[in-house]
Amino acid sequence: MTSPATTIVFDLDGTLVDTAPDLVASLNHTIAIKGLPPVSYEDLTHLVGQGARVMIARAFALRGASLAEDELPALLERFIDHYAAGMPGQSRPYPGLTEALERLRDAGHLLAVCTNKMEGLARPLIEKLGLTGYFTAITGGDTFAVRKPDAAHLTGTVEMAGGVAHKALMIGDSINDILAARNAGIPSIAVPFGYSDVAIDTLGASEVIGHFDELTLELVERLTAKA
Template sequence: MRTVIFDLDGTLADTSGDLLVAANHCFRQMGHGDVLVHGQDAAVALRGGRMMLTHGLKRLGAYDEETVNAYYPVLLDAYAQAIDTHTTFYPGALQAVEALKAAGYGVGICTNKPEALAELLMTRLGARALFGSLVGADTLPVRKPDPAPLREAARRAGGHPDHCILVGDSDTDRNTARAAGVPSILVTFGPSGDDMAALQPEALLHHFDDLPAIVAELVSAAV
């Protein structure tokens, strides 16, 4: 079976709002108030908790690696407490997943979000059962852009790791697919969408309605 593996944050769902709330919770505990701005800092949020803490502290002129390390668990706990308040799937995402499954593809998730948080989020959003696999940042000893998590997600979704496609939204996803020797499709509707073409993926995705046809075209080209 061929598989289509999805990144989560910034690809399947806009998780930036809840991530920013969790980061600002940390900054308030430090005595700085809210440092990151909804909308403006969405791209930073989608790069993960450590990046948000680092970016915010540098904005304050107070960056310190020990502070990032100390508050990262605080951020994760705050995020877990309100993980799906603002998060929504991008338009057409779940319908595209259903269409791919109906066409005979296995589908899975490969994310650099901690596995437990990814499982919690997908369950809260009522969509976990749609995916045959979910591999997180700590599922294996390595994380993206190492190709091992992508290959494991493909295997767990019932496919061969050499015959998968990764749908993502970042240079990390592009580099992961390249390292695995498989195609990548990068979405253009996230906060970093304008930068995706420069990464030269095998395809760009402007709306999830187009995904089944793009996947079919890439598979045909590989035969």
């Protein structure tokens, strides 16, 4: 009897790829048109996590500026146009990622991306970084009716990848990722090099790894083995 493959699901921003410089640049380009001063990398950890629309709205709140609901679509379009035109910009996979994806895939695991970034921005970014071929599913914050931390975003991604939720693992940098995993009953790994605005060891992940070299087959096996 062969057991089903393990599906290893990665968050994108701050987990697979260091996108912060480009997110900050596109956000600042967007809010500048309304006269708002630029935000910094430190600000980004509070702004990112729920996609571009929320990021823009949070930037206005951070600056104490009012934003009418009907102003958002044009600002979102301005963000998307700038971000898409610059891709991949300065965004790069984190150290050791490609080697980790190779060894996990070679061991027969299914790999997927579950991001709150819009799918239409996530796919070309992953493509331009040459990573598309590793993943059997890529879902964004607008792929389903719900997004992380809702469990259905994660379980829907696992199913699309060809896997099963009872043999899956989530890897992410923020509370949304770890909560989505917990809500889905899936073990999780947190990475400290991303954009969490709280200490990574307070998120309640099953494990914390500081480098993709630590994402070994043994660790995957240990976290996904049924007690």
